Amino acid sequence: MPTQLVYAREPFNSDDRADLIFRTRDGVHFLVHKQIIMTWSPYWEMQLLALEQEEAETWRRKLQYDSAGNPIIPVEEDSATLDALLRHVYPGDAPAPEGFAEAFALLAAARKYEVTTVVKLAKRSVAGLADTNPLRVYALAAARGWDHEMRTAARAALGHPMLPELYAQELEDLHAGTYFRLLAYHRACVKEVVARTADLHWVEVLAAERGWQPQMGRCQIEGCGGAWFGKHLVAVRKALRARPRAKTLDDPQLLSAALGGAMVCGVCRSTAYHDLQMFNALLAEEINRVLEGIELEIK
Numbered sequence: 233m234p235t236q237l238v239y240a241r242e243p244f245n246s247d248d249r250a251d252l253i254f255r256t257r258d259g260v261h262f263l264v265h266k267q268i269i270m271t272w273s274p275y276w277e278m279q280l281l282a283l284e285q286e287e288a289e290t291w292r293r294k295l296q297y298d299s300a301g302n303p304i305i306p307v308e309e310d311s312a313t314l315d316a317l318l319r320h321v322y323p324g325d326a327p328a329p330e331g332f333a334e335a336f337a338l339l340a341a342a343r344k345y346e347v348t349t350v351v352k353l354a355k356r357s358v359a360g361l362a363d364t365n366p367l368r369v370y371a372l373a374a375a376r377g378w379d380h381e382m383r384t385a386a387r388a389a390l391g392h393p394m395l396p397e398l399y400a401q402e403l404e405d406l407h408a409g410t411y412f413r414l415l416a417y418h419r420a421c422v423k424e425v426v427a428r429t430a431d432l433h434w435v436e437v438l439a440a441e442r443g444w445q446p447q448m449g450r451c452q453i454e455g456c457g458g459a460w461f462g463k464h465l466v467a468v469r470k471a472l473r474a475r476p477r478a479k480t481l482d483d484p485q486l487l488s489a490a491l492g493g494a495m496v497c498g499v500c501r502s503t504a505y506h507d508l509q510m511f512n513a514l515l516a517e518e519i520n521r522v523l524e525g526i527e528l529e530i531k
């Protein structure tokens with residue numbers, strides 16, 4: 233008498249047309265359809281085609297079958313992960329993963345089974361988690377040898393000024409060298425980005441290319457002389473030292489403080505807004521260009 237199988241949640245629990253069963257690590261059975269699985273997963277397409285061929289005789293003999301004669305294939309994933317993956321393959325609602333473990337498990341499974349759309353979705357989830365907790369994502373990605381996610385986390389960490397003071401439980405398992413390289417990347421980004429606000433020669437070159445004539449350096453009015461822009465640069469530099477990325481320039485306080493300074497000058501008043509917009513746009517581009525050139529070292 234065969235033991236009663238534990239089945240997954242709907243719709244993977246009762247379907248007469250199902251012709252394949254996945255058994256997860258935690259012993260849950262998912263009734264699925266070969267055709268759907270093969271359409272979405274080149275990995276399974278190859279495996280299942282092999283299963284149908286004669287060379288797979290030994291593998292076939294090793295497999296178990298349910299009462300309807302459908303093969304039961306064991307998979308390494310747990311039921312929560314397989315459920316999440318299959319819901320993106322089957323029609324219907326498929327929520328994006330929310331927690332760290334869920335997102336990483338889904339990405340690992342999607343990569344292994346080569347389900348491209350789910351890889352993209354899970355990558356977005358991991359990137360979202362990196363924005364709020366870059367250190368944790370960095371450590372989790374490092375543990376799996378996922379270079380892409382390590383780089384995503386390192387880039388996201390540029391929005392976190394106190395990086396060396398952050399702690400995550402996952403640090404306990406992170407190699408000191410791998411952690412050092414994250415901090416080194418962060419330091420290099422601060423240094424290079426801040427340097428672009430020290431020597432502004434490049435702004436003149438780009439401004440000329442775009443037909444923009446910055447007025448702020450030309451103001452001759454006594455008591456102004458474009459000093460407000462100098463103050464703005466100091467504020468921008470300070471902000472970039474904490475968060476060396478283009479998004480830092482979007483802080484409305486930076487813009488309003490600069491405009492407040494310019495308003496007291498009869499000349500700068502009319503040109504400051506446009507000048508600041510142009511300057512910020514060019515600086516953002518320049519920061520992105522600089523960051524593109526700095527690579528997190530991965531060993």
Ligand SMILES: [Zn+2]
Nearest residue numbers: 451456497500
């Ligand atoms: Zn002025």
